[in-house]
Structure formats: C-alpha cells, structure tokens
C-alpha cells in the first residue's frame with residue numbers, strides 16, 4: 598500500500614465525539630461514518646493533517662501510532678472522504694471567487710487536482726436546454742452559477758406578461774425572444790459564458806434540420822409543447838443515438854410537481870424503460886378509477902413548484918457534468934412531490950434488460 602503525503606482534513610467534515618466512537622459527518626453530501634476509536638486521539642491526529650505534513654512528520658509527533666498503522670488509517674480516511682490529498686494548490690483566482698463551490702466539490706473527490714479538473718470541466722461543459730420557460734430558465738441560471746461555461750438554448754417563444762410570475766424574465770423583456778433574454782442575463786452572471794440560441798419549436802424534424810454540435814455534454818428537456826411526453830421522446834431518442842446524458846426537467850402541470858428523470862445512456866434506465874414500466878404500473882394504479890372530463894379545463898402554474906423541479910434537475914445536472922453518476926438522485930426513479938402531503942413519492946424503475954432502446958440484445 599502506497600503512502601499518501603500532503604493529506605488535509607476536509608473543512609466540510611464535522612466531527613461528533615461519542616463515548617467509544619467518533620462520527621464523521623460530510624456536511625455537503627450529508628453522509629456519516631462512525632469509527633470505533635478514541636475520540637481525543639483521533640481529533641489530535643486529524644489536526645496534524647494540514648496538507649503539508651508527511652506521514653513520517655505526523656508519526657514523529659504522535660507517539661501512540663506507528664508508521665504502518667498511520668498509513669493504513671490515512672488511506673482509509675482518504676477513501677472515506679475525510680482526508681483529501683492536497684497534490685496541487687488552488688490558484689488564488691479560484692479560491693477567491695469559488696471557495697464555496699470548492700468546498701462542495703471536495704466532498705466528491707479525493708484530491709485537490711481532481712477538484713481543479715472538475716471546475717475546468719464545468720467551464721468547458723456544453724449544456725443544451727430545450728424550452729427556457731418556468732423550469733428551463735432557472736436550471737440555466739443555477740448551472741451558470743456553478744461555472745458551466747457553454748449553453749445552447751432552444752426556444753421559439755417570446756416573453757409574455759403572463760410568464761413573469763414564474764419565469765426568469767422581467768417586464769422590460771416583454772416581446773423579446775426568451776432564449777436571447779436569458780443569454781443576456783447569464784452573461785451578467787459570468788461574462789465568459791458562451792451561448793448559442795436556436796429560435797425554433799421542437800418537432801419531428803428538429804434534429805434533421807438543425808446540425809447540432811457534437812460536443813454537447815448534457816441535454817435537458819423543459820419543452821412541454823405539444824406535451825412533455827412528445828418532446829422527451831424525441832430528445833431521448835436523439836440523445837441515446839448520440840450517447841449524450843439527458844434529463845427531463847420536470848414540471849407541475851396535471852401531475853403537480855414531477856421531478857424529471859436523469860438518464861445516462863446504457864447505464865441507467867432509459868426513456869423507453871420508463872415508458873414501459875410506467876405504462877404497466879399505471880394500468881394497475883388506474884384500474885377501476887373513473888375519469889373526469891371537462892372541456893377546456895385549465896390548470897394553474899405555481900412558481901415554487903416549478904422552482905422545485907428546476908432546482909433538483911440542476912442538482913443532478915451538476916453531478917452529471919462532474920461525472921459523479923453514483924450520486925444522481927433522479928436516475929432509475931420516477932419522483933413526484935405532493936403539495937398536499939408535503940412529501941416525495943419515489944418509484945424505483947430498473948433498467949430493462951429487454952428494452953427496445955438500451956436492452957442487451
């Protein structure tokens with residue numbers, strides 16, 4: 598086992614001493630690790646991991662542990678995200694502007710060079726958002742704030758006064774193209790962001806008529822015209838064929854807050870897997886249910902609920918872009934938030950080995 602020097606005790610980790618053990622709490626991820634160990638000694642030891650001491654230095658200072666034991670313990674604490682390897686110093690420009698983002702990213706990576714690399718990758722990432730209304734406009738804003746550097750916005754709509762109560766637009770923008778207005782706003786968050794806008798409705802010919810860049814890292818569907826199912830299927834088909842991770846942004850119409858699914862091609866359940874599983878489950882759920890019918894029925898739009906869908910989609914988008922798929926909260930799951938019960942209902946949907954799109958055959 599090789600020794601890792603330059604280990605540092607992560608700032609985000611809380612330490613809770615107990616009678617015969619110590620609990621380590623990774624605050625950003627909210628995961629805990631309990632070790633049966635003397636709390637006074639481990640606290641003293643952890644203070645020595647300051648990013649510049651070698652294991653031998655620490656061993657010389659602490660007479661209760663030998664080098665082999667320290668090596669085993671430090672490797673374990675590194676593996677468990679308690680200690681991080683400080684193999685590359687953070688540039689001052691990065692810590693000045695992004696120390697909170699760095700703190701979050703440290704909980705996902707084992708070394709500072711990996712954190713720096715993740716931020717560089719976020720800056721290089723290209724995200725295509727289709728539909729920049731109530732959900733899409735806020736997803737874009739959140740992603741711009743976590744350093745995502747390139748966007749493609751697809752939307753044919755202009756800002757209407759009825760949009761203002763739930764979308765990221767203002768009265769002065771009425772009549773302007775949503776994609777262009779959003780591009781301007783994001784430039785105010787980060788002037789280095791590169792944005793391409795496509796003023797076009799998503800239809801059967803969209804992917805034939807528009808030659809898209811081949812370096813898109815993520816597609817997020819927030820288009821609901823003529824329906825979320827129609828647009829999601831078109832996008833999912835294109836994304837599966839081109840091996841691009843994609844997210845259904847979710848929304849609030851009819852089903853109240855649907856938290857859309859995150860799909861990593863051939864790794865997680867795909868759109869077809871969901872379609873089949875939900876059709877079968879819906880048949881069971883809807884057995885004997887009487888359908889109401891009212892002509893021209895309109896439902897309201899409640900901004901905090903579309904905000905919830907966009908926040909959670911942005912959270913998964915962030916994890917997709919830093920390639921931490923094991924932390925995705927919306928893959929292989931159909932999630933709905935109930936405003937009545939104030940809780941999330943989660944249906945686990947497995948990747949189907951016989952799926953038409955992603956199955957083994």
Ligand SMILES: [Zn+2]
Pocket residue numbers: 866867868869870871948949952953954955956
């Ligand atoms: Zn599938």
